[in-house]
Amino acid sequence: MATVAVIGDGQLARMMQTSAIELGQSIRLLAGAQDSSAAQVCADVLIGDYTDLADLRRAVDGADAVTFDHEHVPNEHLQTLIDAGVNVQPQPAALVHAQDKLTMRTKLAEIGAPVPDFAAIESVADAETFFERVDGKVCLKARRGGYDGHGVWFPDTIEELRETVTELLDKGVPLMAERKLAFDRELSAMVARTPSGEVKAWPVVESVQRGGICVEAISPAPGLTPQLAGQAQELAGTIAAELGVTGVLAVELFEVDGRVFVNELAMRPHNTGHWTQDGCVTSQFEQHLRAVLDYPLGSTEAMQPVTVMANTLGADTEAEMPVAERVQHVMRRFPHVKIHLYGKSYRAGRKLGHVNVTGRDVAATRREAQLAAHFLTDAVWADGYLAHETK
Amino acid sequence: MATVAVIGDGQLARMMQTSAIELGQSIRLLAGAQDSSAAQVCADVLIGDYTDLADLRRAVDGADAVTFDHEHVPNEHLQTLIDAGVNVQPQPAALVHAQDKLTMRTKLAEIGAPVPDFAAIESVADAETFFERVDGKVCLKARRGGYDGHGVWFPDTIEELRETVTELLDKGVPLMAERKLAFDRELSAMVARTPSGEVKAWPVVESVQRGGICVEAISPAPGLTPQLAGQAQELAGTIAAELGVTGVLAVELFEVDGRVFVNELAMRPHNTGHWTQDGCVTSQFEQHLRAVLDYPLGSTEAMQPVTVMANTLGADTEAEMPVAERVQHVMRRFPHVKIHLYGKSYRAGRKLGHVNVTGRDVAATRREAQLAAHFLTDAVWADGYLAHETK
Numbered sequence: 185m186a187t188v189a190v191i192g193d194g195q196l197a198r199m200m201q202t203s204a205i206e207l208g209q210s211i212r213l214l215a216g217a218q219d220s221s222a223a224q225v226c227a228d229v230l231i232g233d234y235t236d237l238a239d240l241r242r243a244v245d246g247a248d249a250v251t252f253d254h255e256h257v258p259n260e261h262l263q264t265l266i267d268a269g270v271n272v273q274p275q276p277a278a279l280v281h282a283q284d285k286l287t288m289r290t291k292l293a294e295i296g297a298p299v300p301d302f303a304a305i306e307s308v309a310d311a312e313t314f315f316e317r318v319d320g321k322v323c324l325k326a327r328r329g330g331y332d333g334h335g336v337w338f339p340d341t342i343e344e345l346r347e348t349v350t351e352l353l354d355k356g357v358p359l360m361a362e363r364k365l366a367f368d369r370e371l372s373a374m375v376a377r378t379p380s381g382e383v384k385a386w387p388v389v390e391s392v393q394r395g396g397i398c399v400e401a402i403s404p405a406p407g408l409t410p411q412l413a414g415q416a417q418e419l420a421g422t423i424a425a426e427l428g429v430t431g432v433l434a435v436e437l438f439e440v441d442g443r444v445f446v447n448e449l450a451m452r453p454h455n456t457g458h459w460t461q462d463g464c465v466t467s468q469f470e471q472h473l474r475a476v477l478d479y480p481l482g483s484t485e486a487m488q489p490v491t492v493m494a495n496t497l498g499a500d501t502e503a504e505m506p507v508a509e510r511v512q513h514v515m516r517r518f519p520h521v522k523i524h525l526y527g528k529s530y531r532a533g534r535k536l537g538h539v540n541v542t543g544r545d546v547a548a549t550r551r552e553a554q555l556a557a558h559f560l561t562d563a564v565w566a567d568g569y570l571a572h573e574t575k
Numbered sequence: 576m577a578t579v580a581v582i583g584d585g586q587l588a589r590m591m592q593t594s595a596i597e598l599g600q601s602i603r604l605l606a607g608a609q610d611s612s613a614a615q616v617c618a619d620v621l622i623g624d625y626t627d628l629a630d631l632r633r634a635v636d637g638a639d640a641v642t643f644d645h646e647h648v649p650n651e652h653l654q655t656l657i658d659a660g661v662n663v664q665p666q667p668a669a670l671v672h673a674q675d676k677l678t679m680r681t682k683l684a685e686i687g688a689p690v691p692d693f694a695a696i697e698s699v700a701d702a703e704t705f706f707e708r709v710d711g712k713v714c715l716k717a718r719r720g721g722y723d724g725h726g727v728w729f730p731d732t733i734e735e736l737r738e739t740v741t742e743l744l745d746k747g748v749p750l751m752a753e754r755k756l757a758f759d760r761e762l763s764a765m766v767a768r769t770p771s772g773e774v775k776a777w778p779v780v781e782s783v784q785r786g787g788i789c790v791e792a793i794s795p796a797p798g799l800t801p802q803l804a805g806q807a808q809e810l811a812g813t814i815a816a817e818l819g820v821t822g823v824l825a826v827e828l829f830e831v832d833g834r835v836f837v838n839e840l841a842m843r844p845h846n847t848g849h850w851t852q853d854g855c856v857t858s859q860f861e862q863h864l865r866a867v868l869d870y871p872l873g874s875t876e877a878m879q880p881v882t883v884m885a886n887t888l889g890a891d892t893e894a895e896m897p898v899a900e901r902v903q904h905v906m907r908r909f910p911h912v913k914i915h916l917y918g919k920s921y922r923a924g925r926k927l928g929h930v931n932v933t934g935r936d937v938a939a940t941r942r943e944a945q946l947a948a949h950f951l952t953d954a955v956w957a958d959g960y961l962a963h964e965t966k
């Protein structure tokens with residue numbers, strides 16, 4: 185059977201392994217550490233540095249396809265591998281659009297995809313001009329390396345904008361700015377695409393963010409019109425095709441007055457697609473493996489009317505109750521909640537796991553997912569349910 | 576998080592690993608070989624011999640619970656481990672009933688569970704007496720070590736019975752006989768039970784056997800009356816409690832004129848429970864881990880009206896088409912079929928994998944599962960569908 189080499193050792197690689205196992209495969213991993221989320225659960229692990237060409241070469245040797253759980257592998261190394269005949273999916277020509285927010289927006293504007301008004305910011309003067317253009321509604325972004333809201337700023341005044349831009353440019357951070365939208369909510373449209381060009385879309389989900397971090401995903405996005413859902417799916421498919429994306433593509437969207445604007449692209453399984461593990465015929469992890477191997481894609485039909493994913497994020501201080509005990513409390517109260525833990529050590533704000541809950545009613549399903557996800561870090565039932573009742 | 580040590584390296588251990596990963600755990604494995612089905616996909620593998628106490632000791636050191644993917648670990652070794660404080664689940668006191676068909680039937684008769692009329696066969700005279708008692712309707716069985724129909728004989732005449740018994744007793748095979756039933760079909764009632772005594776039952780499935788091997792499982796068993804389904808579930812729960820089973824228990828049943836008789840017990844995940852991976856909120860592999868760790872059990876609700884599991888068995892000669900290509904044909908024709916492969920080398924009659932298909936219509940779902948499972952070994956569509964149509 186085929187071997188997929190995965191560069192990166194986080195939870196995405198870990199969850200690819202569960203899908204690989206059932207397909208009769210097993211992931212070859214290039215990991216930073218043996219105790220990393222993914223390396224803990226793979227048999228074929230090379231410990232190395234993904235910025236080191238020699239390590240990359242060793243990791244991909246003999247693999248049928250090479251893919252990633254993050255966007256940080258140097259493109260020049262990937263190109264060297266491709267030139268040597270290695271099957272890298274997705275390829276740097278696509279990846280650049282997930283690595284650089286300005287490159288992405290420029291390309292999307294070019295293909296006619298809706299993006300908020302934006303500009304490169306290479307000087308304070310650029311920032312001032314943009315500030316005028318958008319009536320002061322500015323969202324400033326680092327072009328590269330942002331994640332979970334790091335690298336995004338909302339200066340309220342032109343003075344604050346000048347200050348932030350000066351400081352960041354001095355530090356050598358390449359910048360762009362876009363119009364700050366008063367959006368109604370955030371959506372995520374996910375598709376998978378194969379090198380042969382087959383594309384399959386999942387239902388569009390609503391993604392709930394707190395402090396720049398996705399905390400919840402609701403599938404399908406409640407109350408989304410079939411028209412807008414169809415548009416968002418088609419948009420994601422067009423972007424995948426136009427940018428030459430292979431594997432899973434997540435298109436993060438803003439919904440504003442019945443229209444959508446693209447905020448961000450991720451070319452790998454994505455937090456807003458975790459619900460597919462328990463709510464969909466084909467999970468994003470299985471689909472990603474199929475896509476990078478150029479296998480036919482699986483059905484993206486939902487298994488139940490509603491699936492809610494809620495992230496388990498490290499709180500400021502870890503609860504005293506051991507995590508294995510917290511897990512048992514959640515299992516006892518909610519026998520149908522699906523717990524997914526990443527084997528990561530505790531850190532405030534860190535994504536440690538998630539839960540998926542399928543159901544028929546959005547409000548009830550969300551409530552259960554939130555309660556369960558929070559208990560897994562806090563050891564407290566947010567609704568006042570008494571701990572001894574779940575003993 | 577907790578560590579479960581699994582003794583055995585087959586597909587059951589392999590599939591426990593996929594569930595363990597998502598629970599934030601990872602299996603500790605005692606495997607016979609590094610290229611075995613389970614060892615291929617686990618990070619923490621000890622190569623050793625499960626009949627060797629020293630190897631067992633090393634494998635279970637520090638594990639929160641110890642469990643099995645087969646019934647062949649010597650009970651005296653397990654008792655030694657238990658005496659040393661190791662948490663073995665299920666325990667030998669329960670396991671004996673899955674290891675010896677006569678012990679099992681004697682116990683079941685004692686607790687009032689329905690079993691076909693049976694007797695120990697220690698001499699040809701015993702066999703003759705039993706032959707008379709059941710009007711020649713004899714099923715002769717090796718008490719220990721049978722699997723997939725090996726160790727089961729149906730002598731048609733008293734001469735044949737005498738011959739077979741003489742031959743087997745000479746070889747030192749301990750024997751029993753039971754009444755050969757003209758059953759309507761075979762069912763499987765599966766439950767999980769924790770050391771604390773929580774029990775949860777899955778829907779009762781119909782199991783289709785060919786040559787003593789389970790080839791298909793249909794959930795729920797078509798046309799089974801709610802009364803009989805409830806009886807079968809209750810029976811399985813009673814057996815689990817009375818025998819002190821922990822983890823998953825499969826009770827294989829014969830349905831005869833609206834009644835059930837127990838044929839066989841397995842105290843581990845079972846072939847007739849594979850459908851739960853894709854058709855049920857909680858798979859038997861996750862449930863087994865939860866049960867042996869004494870965690871609360873998960874919901875056993877079905878995700879769809881029908882789920883069919885079909886086994887992929889090695890044919891007499893392997894198809895020329897590489898297996899990775901066969902997989903792609905199946906994926907192309909049936910985007911919603913779930914393929915599970917065990918990473919095993921080809922051998923005629925060997926269980927190499929299975930497929931699960933969920934749906935609404937029993938006949939259509941069975942047809943798809945059978946077509947897919949057969950194509951995975953034969954590279955032929957049994958319904959004449961043309962290969963080039965799935966290119």
Ligand SMILES: Nc1ncnc2c1ncn2[C@@H]1O[C@H](COP(=O)(O)OP(=O)(O)OP(=O)(O)O)[C@@H](O)[C@H]1O
Binds near residue numbers: 330447
């Ligand atoms: N143009 C905008 N207008 C209004 N809010 C915005 C805009 N761009 C970003 N935001 C807010 O900031 C959050 C983080 O932005 P963005 O997704 O670009 O950052 P990121 O660090 O790349 O995050 P991720 O890791 O989710 O990709 C968004 O979820 C949104 O809430």
Ligand SMILES: Nc1ncnc2c1ncn2[C@@H]1O[C@H](COP(=O)(O)OP(=O)(O)OP(=O)(O)O)[C@@H](O)[C@H]1O
Binds near residue numbers: 756761789838
């Ligand atoms: N008493 C009986 N009457 C009629 N047929 C029987 C009887 N016992 C067994 N069989 C047939 O033989 C098959 C194999 O029997 P049994 O399940 O006991 O064997 P096994 O080798 O232990 O199989 P498994 O691996 O499925 O547990 C059964 O599935 C059934 O078809």
